Amino acid sequence: MFYSQNFGVYGVQFYRPEDGHGAGSVGHKRLYYDGQDGRYLGDRQPWTGTAADIFVQAQFPLHSGRILGLPGCILISIMGVVVAMLSVTGVVIWWRKRKARVLALSRFDVTSHSTICAQSGPLATYKR
Numbered sequence: 167m168f169y170s171q172n173f174g175v176y177g178v179q180f181y182r183p184e185d186g187h188g189a190g191s192v193g194h195k196r197l198y199y200d201g202q203d204g205r206y207l208g209d210r211q212p213w214t215g216t217a218a219d220i221f222v223q224a225q226f227p228l229h230s231g232r233i234l235g236l237p238g239c240i241l242i243s244i245m246g247v248v249v250a251m252l253s254v255t256g257v258v259i260w261w262r263k264r265k266a267r268v269l270a271l272s273r274f275d276v277t278s279h280s281t282i283c284a285q286s287g288p289l290a291t292y293k294r
Contacts, residue, residue: 174201193223 181194196210227233231242
């Protein structure tokens with residue numbers, strides 16, 4: 167049970183301690199009452215409401231893997247490791263390509279190439 171002083175509303179949650187994050191990890195059933203006269207204001211039911219409500223409620227269970235239980239949690243953990251490995255391999259590939267470019271540029275003779283290009287380029291015929 168809680169009281170929201172900013173809104174003047176009492177809230178009551180119903181759950182069993184073993185439920186953790188509630189039904190499918192979308193939260194517990196809540197009832198709301200007016201702080202002045204105690205009249206019923208509304209409720210929040212897990213997995214009910216409009217499609218948008220259900221979509222918003224499903225975000226935590228989907229991204230934590232709780233929606234599929236233990237196999238879902240294991241799958242999300244593996245996906246986290248995969249993302250980390252992709253990041254590391256991306257940096258390794260970039261580093262190797264960079265090293266190869268630097269090595270290729272160090273072997274390239276800039277003065278002889280520019281001289282050859284200047285003599286054989288399209289403007290070479292006009293310089294005569």
